[in-house]
Amino acid sequence: MTDLTGGVTDITRVHDEYIALTRRKRVYGGILLILFVALMAAGFRTADSRNAGSFAEGWTHVFDYPAEVLAEALEKSAQLPGHLLHFLPALVETLNIAAAATLAGTLAGTVLALLSTRGLAYWPRLIPLFRRIADICRAVPEIVIALVLIFVLGGGPVPAMIAIAIHTAGALGKLFSEVSENASLKPVEGLESVGANWAQRMYLGVIPQVGPNFVSYALLRFEINIRASAILGFVGAGGIGYELRNAMSWGQGRYDEAAAIFLLLFSAIVVVDQVSDRLRERLTHGAKAGATA
């Protein structure tokens, strides 16, 4: 140990420096907090002033609509099982749109991701191009693409499927590319040394490393796509969204049907969530192994 006097001055210096550092951090934190609160308040006021009604007066009526739906559904609760059965085919159509779109989008997203990842890309110079393509796919709202396609191709599930697939390709392209960046390049180099071409290197060297992550993100995307495909039904893409729009319009006395559709959608999403949760767990941690001491 060093001599006592030297040690004492030294430790007081450490004390003072650290306290000064803490004060500085607290000041920064305080400023950030004030900024955050100010932005929230300002943003809220802008939104509120541009609204048709006022939030302060309107928010008490938030539960009016659900209450009305529930009241009517309870009144005609005897017809609920019949409605559930009646709308089941529409739900299957919605799930079909979501599944097909997720599959197509995942494949396109994988290719986009591999082409826009540093170290893996086939044309390294074109990485920015493929990144921008993914950005555009992500930036255009699904509903816009769907509306354009419905105008061109006519109403039905195919325009919805294409619209969701394009959005999925953009979103997964970005996520997959981030995952692939963390993949080790050593197996890829190993495959290159035996004379494998680019597709072989990607499929046999990279995909096995990133597979579980890809599947996990694709499953999450499937859940999101179910919701998206239900929404697209509102603009004429078929499926359960179309039925919901017809049932939930005000003053038609069909709220019992709306309640049945909500119930179907909710249970479909819960089931998919549970199943994909199990799948993801299995993929990331492997099949249930014996506990270790």
Next chain:
Amino acid sequence: MLRIDKLTKRFGANTAVDAATLEVDKPCMIGIIGRSGAGKSTLLRMINRLSDASAGRILFEGRDITRLRGSEKRAWQAQCAMIFQQFNLVPRMDVVSNVLHGTLNRRSTLATMFNLYPTGDIHRAIDILDRLGIAEHAAKRAEALSGGQQQRVAIARALMQDPTIILADEPIASLDPMNAQVVMQSLRRIHEEDGRTVIANLHTLDTARRYCDRVVGMRDGRIVFDGLPEQLTTGVAREIYGADASFSEAATSTEIGTLDAAQDAIYQAEATV
């Protein structure tokens, strides 16, 4: 003071700890040795209540620790500090903040989330770091420190809890011999100067012999040896580790001195046995 009574932990069909019974009546430094998988870690984790016991009791000053729930359980964990093999610090936070985590049980959640610790606590944290010889690293991120330094930060966090018992789960298994010595000496000093009980899982016999007042040997979840370091002969060690005659202590040693004295020491030890 601390009494462990037929403590058992089962994972499915496996029994990790099998009716372990142990009594500590005054503050001392205990080393637990045994093969990996012998249940040493599980035993310590049950004492800290990181995992629940399947059967049996842990009594501390007459209170049943295994029954505590919620805030009472967390208060016990604050009183019974734990040190891990891989340090378990928050890597992106600075060293003093990591040490201040030792006071989390006493402070309100909101204050700790905004990093508002009393100045007195900050001074105490730096003083503890100074006692362990790493005060000059106070403002650095924990991840920027070497393994030995990080383990001393973990010890500082434990001391900040002002605990009665310090549990150390393989505290030196990830360290080089030089740092291992510093960490073990720190633990010994904490026991001698503050009178705290230290219970450490150790993977080398010579460490247990050199630093501990009492050695406990575990094999397949059972406590098979409990005695003074002097009673820990090569024969007993073979029994604990389930090794045959080819077992030699020098082969597993991490002491620097062993490098020179290894052969002589072995011959002498065998001769005395």
